[in-house]
Amino acid sequence: MGRSGFAEKMREASGRPAPSGTPTDFRRMNRGAWTGPKTHAGLPTPAISMLLVLDVGNTNTVLGVFASGPKARPAGSPAAEAELPRYELLVANWRVATVATQTVDEYGVLFRNLFAMDNLEAKGIDGIVISSVVPPLDSTLAQVCERYFGAKPLFIEPGVKTGMPVHYDNPAEVGADRIVNSVAAFEKYGGPCIIVDFGTATTFDCVSAKAEYLGGVISPGLGISADALFERTARLPRVDIRKPSRVIGSNTVGSLQSGLYYGYLGLVDGILELLTSELGRETRVIATGGLASLIGTGSKHIKQVDEFLTLEGLRIIWERNVTVKPLREAVPATSKASPANKLRSR
Numbered sequence: 001m002g003r004s005g006f007a008e009k010m011r012e013a014s015g016r017p018a019p020s021g022t023p024t025d026f027r028r029m030n031r032g033a034w035t036g037p038k039t040h041a042g043l044p045t046p047a048i049s050m051l052l053v054l055d056v057g058n059t060n061t062v063l064g065v066f067a068s069g070p071k072a073r074p075a076g077s078p079a080a081e082a083e084l085p086r087y088e089l090l091v092a093n094w095r096v097a098t099v100a101t102q103t104v105d106e107y108g109v110l111f112r113n114l115f116a117m118d119n120l121e122a123k124g125i126d127g128i129v130i131s132s133v134v135p136p137l138d139s140t141l142a143q144v145c146e147r148y149f150g151a152k153p154l155f156i157e158p159g160v161k162t163g164m165p166v167h168y169d170n171p172a173e174v175g176a177d178r179i180v181n182s183v184a185a186f187e188k189y190g191g192p193c194i195i196v197d198f199g200t201a202t203t204f205d206c207v208s209a210k211a212e213y214l215g216g217v218i219s220p221g222l223g224i225s226a227d228a229l230f231e232r233t234a235r236l237p238r239v240d241i242r243k244p245s246r247v248i249g250s251n252t253v254g255s256l257q258s259g260l261y262y263g264y265l266g267l268v269d270g271i272l273e274l275l276t277s278e279l280g281r282e283t284r285v286i287a288t289g290g291l292a293s294l295i296g297t298g299s300k301h302i303k304q305v306d307e308f309l310t311l312e313g314l315r316i317i318w319e320r321n322v323t324v325k326p327l328r329e330a331v332p333a334t335s336k337a338s339p340a341n342k343l344r345s346r
Helices: 004-014 103-116 135-148 174-190 223-232 252-279 292-296 309-321
Strands: 049-056 061-070 071-072 083-085 089-098 125-132 193-198 199-207 213-220 284-289
Touching: 049 135, 049 309, 061 103, 061 252, 061 309, 083 193, 089 103, 089 309, 125 135, 125 174, 125 309, 174 193, 174 213, 174 284, 174 309, 193 252, 193 292, 199 252, 213 223, 213 252, 223 252, 252 292, 284 292, 284 309
Parallel strands: 049 125, 193 284
Antiparallel strands: 049 061, 061 089, 071 083, 193 199, 199 213
16 A cells, blocks of 8 residues: 555544645654644644564564554443554564564664655654563663653553453463463464464464463574574575475475575474364364465465564554553643653552
């Protein structure tokens, strides 16, 4: 969808006319120049709100920006007069290397440059939610969010409302990304379901028909499996991981690619065969992660490849933890409430 088409869709969703004299690209709109409808208090209706989500993995960090116009609460609700945004449109996403040694300012400059590349403004971010499996980076990213975006982030951790009971011997051991994926998969596809996340490690997470996280399987990722092979052999070259044109390789590169691709495909389908026999044949299998499209399209069990499943899960959990959305334009800076103050689960 083009930028002008996206802006038109956003105006239709919010019921607003295009602001006079401003560009149609919402990312270039002057947030303080809105001349349209007023709120119930007579204050300007806020411009489109944006949510920044970060999925911090061992190898890569994926960032996404969701945008939305405000949606009114149902009539008769305790806060019917308030407006709560629904972040339903992913307008930008990036994948960068996870570098534990980078400083707050190095990450801040990187993130701000990504925003500038897509004509997004950091001041348009009204909330930030982070899923991280790299604890040493948590404090660094928290400072980045506060210094460069002016918002305290919500970290996915014990105590955050997810709407999904975790049936694990020690729930604190479950990676945040696994819970996020499970929440998103059940919300979008129902249960029972299995989520296969192709990352540094490949995880298989099982969710029951009652939206319960049951546990799963963790196996070495395809990338690190290939790295181990190349590093432990003297004459085998490092090759691009892709599906070969035929199983029987006629040279060293073709033989390696065939072994990596079909060997890993056999691992994935073998595990899924056992998991679906326990959960039931009606179980839906969803793949996500960096190599999901490569392996998922060849699997006999994976029926859905969802590239942005983790980002969607972060958005869903954010909305389950936010009760009232602050209005940046309507509330003076001295009394503006931080979104993070209302995030923790009770």
